Amino acid sequence: MSTGPKLEERTLQVDLGDRSYPIYIGSGILDRPEYYRRHIPARQVMVVTNETVAPLYLDPVLQALQGFQTASVVLPDGEQHKTLSVWNRIFDELLNRRFNRQCCLVALGGGVVGDMAGFAAACYQRGVHLIQVPTTLLAQVDSSVGGKTGVNHADGKNMIGAFYQPRCVIIDIRTLDTLDDRQLAAGMAEVIKYGLINDPVFFEWLESSMERLVGRDRATLSEAIEWSCRDKVALVAADEREAGSRALLNLGHTFGHAIETGLGYGEWLHGEAVAAGMCMAADLSRRLGWIGEADLTRVRALIERAGLPLDPPATLGRERFLELMSVDKKVLEDQIRLVLLKGIGNSLVTQDFDQAALINTLDEYGREQNR
Amino acid sequence: MSTGPKLEERTLQVDLGDRSYPIYIGSGILDRPEYYRRHIPARQVMVVTNETVAPLYLDPVLQALQGFQTASVVLPDGEQHKTLSVWNRIFDELLNRRFNRQCCLVALGGGVVGDMAGFAAACYQRGVHLIQVPTTLLAQVDSSVGGKTGVNHADGKNMIGAFYQPRCVIIDIRTLDTLDDRQLAAGMAEVIKYGLINDPVFFEWLESSMERLVGRDRATLSEAIEWSCRDKVALVAADEREAGSRALLNLGHTFGHAIETGLGYGEWLHGEAVAAGMCMAADLSRRLGWIGEADLTRVRALIERAGLPLDPPATLGRERFLELMSVDKKVLEDQIRLVLLKGIGNSLVTQDFDQAALINTLDEYGREQNR
Numbered sequence: 001m002s003t004g005p006k007l008e009e010r011t012l013q014v015d016l017g018d019r020s021y022p023i024y025i026g027s028g029i030l031d032r033p034e035y036y037r038r039h040i041p042a043r044q045v046m047v048v049t050n051e052t053v054a055p056l057y058l059d060p061v062l063q064a065l066q067g068f069q070t071a072s073v074v075l076p077d078g079e080q081h082k083t084l085s086v087w088n089r090i091f092d093e094l095l096n097r098r099f100n101r102q103c104c105l106v107a108l109g110g111g112v113v114g115d116m117a118g119f120a121a122a123c124y125q126r127g128v129h130l131i132q133v134p135t136t137l138l139a140q141v142d143s144s145v146g147g148k149t150g151v152n153h154a155d156g157k158n159m160i161g162a163f164y165q166p167r168c169v170i171i172d173i174r175t176l177d178t179l180d181d182r183q184l185a186a187g188m189a190e191v192i193k194y195g196l197i198n199d200p201v202f203f204e205w206l207e208s209s210m211e212r213l214v215g216r217d218r219a220t221l222s223e224a225i226e227w228s229c230r231d232k233v234a235l236v237a238a239d240e241r242e243a244g245s246r247a248l249l250n251l252g253h254t255f256g257h258a259i260e261t262g263l264g265y266g267e268w269l270h271g272e273a274v275a276a277g278m279c280m281a282a283d284l285s286r287r288l289g290w291i292g293e294a295d296l297t298r299v300r301a302l303i304e305r306a307g308l309p310l311d312p313p314a315t316l317g318r319e320r321f322l323e324l325m326s327v328d329k330k331v332l333e334d335q336i337r338l339v340l341l342k343g344i345g346n347s348l349v350t351q352d353f354d355q356a357a358l359i360n361t362l363d364e365y366g367r368e369q370n371r
Numbered sequence: 372m373s374t375g376p377k378l379e380e381r382t383l384q385v386d387l388g389d390r391s392y393p394i395y396i397g398s399g400i401l402d403r404p405e406y407y408r409r410h411i412p413a414r415q416v417m418v419v420t421n422e423t424v425a426p427l428y429l430d431p432v433l434q435a436l437q438g439f440q441t442a443s444v445v446l447p448d449g450e451q452h453k454t455l456s457v458w459n460r461i462f463d464e465l466l467n468r469r470f471n472r473q474c475c476l477v478a479l480g481g482g483v484v485g486d487m488a489g490f491a492a493a494c495y496q497r498g499v500h501l502i503q504v505p506t507t508l509l510a511q512v513d514s515s516v517g518g519k520t521g522v523n524h525a526d527g528k529n530m531i532g533a534f535y536q537p538r539c540v541i542i543d544i545r546t547l548d549t550l551d552d553r554q555l556a557a558g559m560a561e562v563i564k565y566g567l568i569n570d571p572v573f574f575e576w577l578e579s580s581m582e583r584l585v586g587r588d589r590a591t592l593s594e595a596i597e598w599s600c601r602d603k604v605a606l607v608a609a610d611e612r613e614a615g616s617r618a619l620l621n622l623g624h625t626f627g628h629a630i631e632t633g634l635g636y637g638e639w640l641h642g643e644a645v646a647a648g649m650c651m652a653a654d655l656s657r658r659l660g661w662i663g664e665a666d667l668t669r670v671r672a673l674i675e676r677a678g679l680p681l682d683p684p685a686t687l688g689r690e691r692f693l694e695l696m697s698v699d700k701k702v703l704e705d706q707i708r709l710v711l712l713k714g715i716g717n718s719l720v721t722q723d724f725d726q727a728a729l730i731n732t733l734d735e736y737g738r739e740q741n742r
Contacts, residue, residue, distance in 0.1 A: 084455055088524075095526040098698060123494075126521065126532045127612070150497065153459075155466040161497045162533065241498070327469060 030172035031060035039167040044103035047072040048117035080266035101125035110136035111143035118149030122164035135175040137187025141228035146236040185307040186271025194231040200345025251339040252277030258324035275308035285341040401543035402431035410538040415474035418443040419488035451637030461491040472496035481507035482514035489520030493535035506546040508558025512599035517607040556678040557642025565602040571716025622710040623648030629695035646679035656712040
């Protein structure tokens with residue numbers, strides 16, 4: 001695939017004391033042996049991937065791992081497979097291959113693969129090495145960075161998991177060439193999120209760049225990924241275990257998780273649910289008088305230009321929505337906590353808001369006929 | 372149950388920086404509210420126990436937790452139930468009760484309950500609070516202390532797990548009154564282990580105290596528990612994640628895990644398998660010329676007086692034993708690592724030994740007719 005170093009290669013450092021690690025961003029780098037060799041203090045390497053990604057990238061990655069004792073496990077693709085029983089297949093294979101506790105797992109795929117392989121690395125023999133090689137925009141800008149791993153429970157998304165940091169993240173933007181438009185858009189939801197949370201300059205840049213991003217201009221995509229990772233790294237470094245400010249990253253996620261769980265995992269993509277969730281958070285913020293109509297319009301317009309849904313599926317309804325939201329991890333002491341907006345690029349985590357306004361948002365967004 | 376403070380109450384401190392915690396040892400303390408209140412920064416408390424322990428101690432513990440929002444989950448009893456699917460029942464209940472990520476789990480039971488509840492606390496919403504209330508001798512002197520948690524995989528014991536420290540450990544020695552002789556003996560295997568590893572004075576004390584211990588003299592049992600915890604705490608504090616010296620605690624365990632996995636979990640108690648495993652480790656050490664015949668005899672004599680098996684089941688055989696041992700976590704780079712003895716109270720972790728001697732030990736101990 002690649003030949004020699006690329007000019008656009010960048011390295012970001014995630015600063016977490018003795019758990020610090022680099023994020024490499026470049027084009028055509030996932031088959032470059034040096035990235036792996038530098039970070040694998042092991043002989044045994046298990047590549048965890050899925051049936052969509054394996055035909056595209058498994059061989060080049062295994063090629064790059066020559067000299068290691070390698071094996072791979074190919075999981076089914078989709079959020080509906082992020083379960084304990086599919087997760088257990090990784091252990092089946094590790095034990096079948098007699099992998100020891102000095103081994104390394106490589107997560108090659110999107111968010112689901114990264115979450116499951118990462119959680120398996122956290123738990124296999126109480127912890128082995130991990131490298132993240134995200135191949136979707138969503139995984140590159142969000143799930144591969146920061147150490148959140150886990151699987152879903154039938155009653156709640158990501159309810160079983162661990163904080164577990166990789167040895168490095170290898171982001172090869174060439175993998176976006178094989179990503180379909182729907183998946184690209186889903187990743188864009190998380191990109192937009194960073195602007196909304198605390199980076200108004202990035203939000204403006206996205207407003208002026210969305211056509212190039214949707215058109216897959218490689219330099220623009222690369223810049224968006226780097227900017228997103230930088231914003232996420234800052235929040236993670238300040239609060240690794242989400243005791244405080246890291247929770248801002250959940251903007252749109254309490255609504256979004258309710259959509260994903262309520263519809264059944266895999267029906268909507270995670271990013272699509274987050275997009276509608278951000279619209280709902282913005283709507284609620286407007287009802288509370290925290291942002292104006294103009295800001296709400298800007299949020300919805302950018303999300304729409306990214307090709308994302310602005311509204312949740314009409315089938316859920318207020319009661320079910322509330323029930324699902326109250327299971328979410330952000331619920332503290334019976335009061336629903338949400339990330340809401342005080343402006344574009346100005347967000348806060350709060351449970352101190354008029355719950356009647358939340359009901360109004362749910363009623364409005366839960367209607368059969370959307371606005 | 373209890374009234375007022377007991378004279379014999381002791382507190383040990385496990386020193387692990389910001390994960391430090393106390394171990395309380397006393398008689399009739401598991402129903403004392405202050406021990407819980409001091410360490411539960413939560414409103415929701417889930418007691419995880421099993422069907423043997425629940426009728427004996429669940430009510431008093433729930434009584435002590437008055438004022439909290441409590442719930443309980445009762446698991447089946449036995450090592451054969453330490454699986455991912457039984458583990459998942461804890462999450463079913465936590466989600467069913469809408470427990471949030473500020474909740475606390477209380478592990479009330481033996482080693483299996485402690486391992487599963489501890490691992491559930493490590494993973495529920497990526498980590499909630501945990502209190503260990505061990506009710507078997509084995510759990511009191513070993514598994515509740517030090518933060519190892521996990522479940523078994525069909526192909527290997529404790530293969531899926533986490534290091535996760537509790538907020539405190541409450542050891543009520545009165546619970547030993549309801550423990551059957553076989554379970555008491557199983558715990559004694561781990562007690563003897565501490566003497567063998569690095570505490571020759573303790574080993575001698577055990578040689579002079581074994582009749583009182585087997586006779587359930589409460590003061591002697593209390594002293595043995597405290598001594599064991601002290602020895603374990605020192606090893607854990609020096610090496611929490613088993614990068615080095617903590618591995619000494621695995622004396623007898625590589626052989627023992629092979630016995631447990633090979634027979635099917637639950638057939639032998641963990642402590643019984645460890646007892647036979649320690650005899651095998653001592654036998655191998657003698658073959659290597661590292662200890663003399665007299666030391667081997669002392670080891671076997673003390674284990675026998677504790678009412679424990681000296682030999683593995685004859686059904687396994689050398690080949691199967693080797694296969695099972697090579698899956699164990701202590702296997703590094705294809706070479707089996709073992710904890711072996713250079714004397715009573717003088718052990719080392721090594722893979723630098725004549726593997727032919729290991730074969731001889733397995734042949735000798737794998738025979739149909741035991742010595």
